[in-house]
Amino acid sequence: VAKPTYVSRTGEVDLSVAHLGAGLLGLPLLAQGEQVARLLEARHRDGVRFPDVVVEMGRRGSKTTSVWSTIVGRAATRERYRAVMTAQRGVVASRIVVEHANLMIRAGHAAEAKDYRAGGADVPLLYRYAGRETIRWPNGNEVMAVPPDPGAIRSAAADDLVIDEGGELDPLRGQDFIDALRPLQDTRGPLAQYVLMGTPGKVRAGPFWTMLERGRARTDRDLGIADWCIRDEEDADDRRIWRRVHPGPSSGLTPMRVLEKRYRDGGPIAFAREYLCRWPADATTSAIDAQAWAAAERPTVAPPAWCGVAFDAQKDGMAASISAAWRVDGVPHVALLEYRPGTAWVARELRRILAVHRGVPAAADHIGANMPTVEDLSRGRPKVLVMAPSFKQIMGATQTFVSRLPAHQAQPDLERAVAAATWRDQEGGRLFGRRKSTEDISPLVSAVVALWAYDSRPERRPVVVMSA
Ligand SMILES: Nc1ncnc2c1ncn2[C@@H]1O[C@H](COP(=O)(O)OP(=O)(O)OP(=O)(O)O)[C@@H](O)[C@H]1O
Ligand SMILES: [Mg+2]
Numbered sequence: 001v002a003k004p005t006y007v008s009r010t011g012e013v014d015l016s017v018a019h020l021g022a023g024l025l026g027l028p029l030l031a032q033g034e035q036v037a038r039l040l041e042a043r044h045r046d047g048v049r050f051p052d053v054v055v056e057m058g059r060r061g062s063k064t065t066s067v068w069s070t071i072v073g074r075a076a077t078r079e080r081y082r083a084v085m086t087a088q089r090g091v092v093a094s095r096i097v098v099e100h101a102n103l104m105i106r107a108g109h110a111a112e113a114k115d116y117r118a119g120g121a122d123v124p125l126l127y128r129y130a131g132r133e134t135i136r137w138p139n140g141n142e143v144m145a146v147p148p149d150p151g152a153i154r155s156a157a158a159d160d161l162v163i164d165e166g167g168e169l170d171p172l173r174g175q176d177f178i179d180a181l182r183p184l185q186d187t188r189g190p191l192a193q194y195v196l197m198g199t200p201g202k203v204r205a206g207p208f209w210t211m212l213e214r215g216r217a218r219t220d221r222d223l224g225i226a227d228w229c230i231r232d233e234e235d236a237d238d239r240r241i242w243r244r245v246h247p248g249p250s251s252g253l254t255p256m257r258v259l260e261k262r263y264r265d266g267g268p269i270a271f272a273r274e275y276l277c278r279w280p281a282d283a284t285t286s287a288i289d290a291q292a293w294a295a296a297e298r299p300t301v302a303p304p305a306w307c308g309v310a311f312d313a314q315k316d317g318m319a320a321s322i323s324a325a326w327r328v329d330g331v332p333h334v335a336l337l338e339y340r341p342g343t344a345w346v347a348r349e350l351r352r353i354l355a356v357h358r359g360v361p362a363a364a365d366h367i368g369a370n371m372p373t374v375e376d377l378s379r380g381r382p383k384v385l386v387m388a389p390s391f392k393q394i395m396g397a398t399q400t401f402v403s404r405l406p407a408h409q410a411q412p413d414l415e416r417a418v419a420a421a422t423w424r425d426q427e428g429g430r431l432f433g434r435r436k437s438t439e440d441i442s443p444l445v446s447a448v449v450a451l452w453a454y455d456s457r458p459e460r461r462p463v464v465v466m467s468a
Pocket of ligand 2: 165
C-alpha cells in the first residue's frame, strides 16, 4: 500500500469537507485524497494547523484532484471564501479550473454561466473569463484561475492560494514569483493556506524543491508536507518501491500495468523522476548518506581467505585502489587493501594478494585507466584472469551497494571517496560520479566491483579430482 515517505503528523482530522468536495466533483475521495485532506484540514485553535502545505506525488497519482476536493468543499461550506489557483503557465491554471468545473457540471452540481441570466442559478456557475476562469457559488464564493504574476494575484487576494505543477516553476523566476507573493500572506486570516504541489523539476532548485527540503527537515512548524517519493538510496527498478511510492496501484487509479508501460516508453530515468518523484542528481547529491555510512563502521574488519578482490584506477591514472569484499551471513563487508599514487604498482600488488587469497575472483571495470593493468595481469606470470562486469552489472552492483551499505573499518581514503561520490544518471540507470574532477572515488568503485566479484562466486569451488 502506498504511503508518503515524508508526512506531517496531524492526529484525528474531520474530513467531512473534503468528502463533500469530492462528491461535488463526482469522485470518491481516495486514500491519498484523504491524506492530503488531513494535512489541509488539520486545525489548531481557530485556524489551520499548516498555513503552508507542500504535496509531492507522482504523475497521475491524483494530487490535483486530492487538493481540489478540499478546496471545492470549502467553497461549498464557508462564507466569503475565495481560492486562487495558478501555475507556471496561466493556460495550465485555466485548464485545471475548467476541467474541475466540468467534473462538477457532469455530476450535476454546477452549470455554465452562459446558460443562466445573472442571479438565476442555485448551483455554482463556471464563468469563462479568459485567463481568469472562475467557478462562482450563489453566495459569492469563488475558485478562480489567475495568471502567474504577482500583481494579478495580489488584486485577487484570496483565502487559499494553490500553485499546481510546482516542479515546472522556473528555478530562478519561479522563486522571484513566490517571494513577491510572500507579503500577501502577512495579512491572511487564520484559515488561509498556501499550497504548492507537483512532481519533480529538472534540477534540485527552485521554490518547489526548497519547500520540499524544508518540509522534509521538519524545521518549520507551520509547513505541512505529504511527499510520496523514492529515497535517494532506493532502487528505482524495485516494483515493491513503485507500489509504496506511487498511490496509483493501491488506490486502483493507475494499475501497475500502466506504470510498466510508462517505464518502457519513457525509460528508467524519466520514469523515476515523474512517477517515483526522484529529483535529478546533481553535483550536490551525495550518493551515500554520511550518517548511514558511519552507522556501518566497525572497529576492525579483516578479509577472510575467501573474498572478492577488485582494483580501480582514478580516471587519469593518478592513483589506484585495490579492495576486498565478502559477506558474513549475507551482511556485506568491504576493506580497502591498498591505495597508492600511479597505477604501475597494481598488477604486482594484486599478484601478491592473490598469492595469499588463493583462487578468489578478481575483477575490474574494463575502462581505459584499468586496461594496462588488466593486460599486464593477462600476459605476465602468474597469469591472472580479471573478470569484467558489464555496464548493466556495474549499475546493478552500485545499487546493491547503496541499498545495504557494507560493514567497513574507518579508512581515510575510503571515507574521502564515499564523501565525494555523487550520482551520475546513465542511460538505463545510474553510477557513481565525483563532485569535483580532482577527487578520486576509486577506493569506493573498487569496493563495489569487489562485492560484485564476490557475489558472482561467493564460495570456493570444491576441487574436483578426475581420475581415468
Ligand atoms: N477519486 C478518483 N476517482 C476516479 N478518478 C480519479 C480520482 N481522482 C483522480 N482521478 C482521475 O485520475 C486522473 C489523474 O488525476 P489528477 O489529475 O488529479 O492527478 P495528478 O497527480 O494531478 O496528475 P498530473 O501529475 O498529471 O497532474 C484524472 O483523469 C482524474 O480525473
Ligand atoms: Mg495535476
